[in-house]
Amino acid sequence: MTKTIPHKQMFLMTGDVLLIAVSLYLAPILRFGILIDPGTVFSRYDVLAVATYLLVLYIFDFYNTEERSSRTGFLLRFALAVAVANVANISVFYLFQLPPYGAGIVAISGSLAFVLLVAWRFVFLRVIAAARPLRLLILGAGRTGKSLQDYLRTRSDYEVVGFVDDDRGKREAVEDSSPPIWSGMENLCALIRQHGIDKVIVAITGQIRPEVFRNLVKAKFDCGVVVNQVPTFYEQVAGKIPVLHTTDMWLGFTDITGVERNVYNTKLKKVFDKAISVTGLILAAPVMILTAVLIKLESRGPVLYRQERVGWDEHIFELVKFRSMRTDAEVHGAVWAAEDDPRVTRVGRIIRRLRIDELPQMWNVLKGEMSFVGPRPERMAFVKDLKKEIPYYSLRHSVRPGITGWAQVNYPYGASKEDALEKLQYDLYYIKNTSILLDIQIIIRTIRVALFRKGAR
Template sequence: MIRLFKHYVPHATMLLGLVDMLCLLLAGELAWLLRAWQIGIDPGATWARWPQLLTFAVALQIALVAVGAYSAASFRSLRFAAARLAVAVSIGVIALSLIFFFIPALSFWRSNLLYAMAIAVLLLVAVRAALGRALGGDTFKRRVVVLGAGARGARVAALSRVPGVNFIVAGIVAMGEAGPVADGAVQREEIANLASYVTDLGAVEVVLAIEERRNALPVGDLLRVKTTGVQVVDLSSFLERETGRIDLQSVNPSFLIFSDGFASGEILSSTFKRAFDIAASLLLLLLTLPVILAAAVLIKLESKGPALYCQRRVGLYGEEFDIIKLRSMRIDAEVGGRAVWAAEDDPRVTRVGRFIRRVRIDELPQTWTVLKGEMSFVGPRPERPQFVSDLETHLPYYAERHMVKPGITGWAQINYPYGASIEDARNKLEYDLYYAKNYSPFLDLLILLQTLRVVLWPEGVR
């Protein structure tokens, strides 16, 4: 993987993105040449059209990212990829129309844009038909050797069998574990030279997954492996990179303390984030006010009670604050004010409420909370105080998620469906900790773009 602004991007995804960019630039140029030939004019030099070509290509590339066109499923299914491409192109047309309206100098002719879109779709589908299986296959996957054949080593082996992962387990070495060992493991005593064994397997990385590291760390073996040019990584770092979350089963306090990251409080990062929140919340409030008012009227027509409601949540440094949402449940949803987890097909949700939840309209009033500075657009979702006190007793490191300002959308929201249990909270916490540790403006931008995918294809909405 390539670490881009603290976030890991698979080599196959990066390569496909670069090929797509070239295809989009080519589509724009071919469309211009075709239209110039049709009307009999001199097309001119390509360099003179670079602003228009780049605008076209970048807008569509951003739309591809937003709809999830670079997810693992896109490499495995041409039908899935084609559907995402169609949606991306539609969104791209809307975005380009707005850009061309405000900056006419960047615009193509309408007929030229139509040709460019058609050629782009054909080229992007052809690329995925030709390269999809190769990029999603074993060619670009890293070969790793796992040191440790107990439960930890077995976890790595099981993860390698999940569709869409970016590595292959080339071998597992048992390091004297007392209990059962993973299938296919080779005892360390049977290997004369571990460094030669690793290189002979073509591995580029060794994952340290020993059950008990105290007084059992094979320093000599690891040193020789490292000096051959093979990367050595501990299990927690490996799982963080491969899954996009902090694994609570393997992580320990020293890993979080001494590893890099947790830079959200840096002056430059926090200033940039706050400036974006202010500008975006003002713009979004102005643009969505008619939608909020229309939804409020429908809520009032369907059921008695206020259209908006306030709810206490736990925010930055554990401080409580009130969020404002459009009411999507009956006014008697929580008898006596007792907090209750939402359930699938929750009968307390009204018909209008079910719709506004599905398209996330109920969250729009929270932009006022963002403007006030109590929330951000991107961050861990704030929980209710009653839930927080319970979750902190069951989940380690839960309090650490409050070291980052909560958000309307977040890394957990785009990677994990809605959950209403301790186990769901545990999974979301792993994503929240990853976000807190690897925060960057780039990751915020990626989350904001990917939120569109969640809105278009809502999974697990309750």
């Protein structure tokens, strides 16, 4: 851990303690309408309640001052954390018959705590935590390290102080480099202390020499810095896994495809999918009927469009959509769809923009061929080419494909091999981090994109 982050965490935690105490003090006042002497309120029961909140927030990783999740995802996770803390407090108070709290007091204090703590975190992240960017030292000045530097130029919360690389050719090739490229892998600790480094990022994609590895271990334990590999760092700060800068060793020691074996993916996700799909088909029935009528009125041909796609474990299935293109759209074979595709009909343009054309795929979900959330399924003609040109592309087939996905709410519309690479990086992040909270977040963001055209397509 760095020398600066613990101070930030302590400051954040101190603010939490004060605001939780305020919520506990105000709750009886709001409940009973009387002013209470603070000396009679803040007892061992309040200490227990505060400790419960801090423990739950810690478990939910809300003291990780480096994480930068989306606002929707943050609010969902924080609401769940506060709910868990409230349930825990109510359970403890009732189990041990501890006065003075009832469910009403806990509910009011929990609501106050949610509002106050969320506001405090937004202030903290925008003003306090961002006041000093995290200082990074990148180990390796090759393509991977430079690519990471290019990405971090878009982030005000990180500063690349320099590179360490013993390759003289790289150092001489970029004279007066900013940030500088230093030699001396054996003097990592000295560089870390001299330049106030908070984190070391290992951007070496080849084999790491034993002496370099020993120096990294020494830097971690003796100098008190966090050491990350590039894929792990990207995953934390960008919400994607950098395919071109990922090694077989990193993947080999990372449980990226094991999500199909956890409880949510094997059991709960299927129930979640079917419940959402049945509800969605019922609620969307009027819109789907109107869409079918409009498609029929505009042009001849079928209302529904059926197409073979590659699904889970590369099994082929027939995907169903509302037809949004002319019937002769692909007489010459499979073609990438474009954002302003001339083959799209007038009705098709509207339903594609609102994503209404995807609604029939809820039938695919009910049949177990798709999930509501997951990597979007591609056509076999495209998959064959992409597997040859993009590393680890087959990993996206380790889960069921989805109607919407992490890539769809994070990346703008794209229809090229370069876009497929970028979307794969988001897909792999989703596969590795699948959870019901992430699924709910994606669904909410998908609705926002469809209704307000905010965010990615």
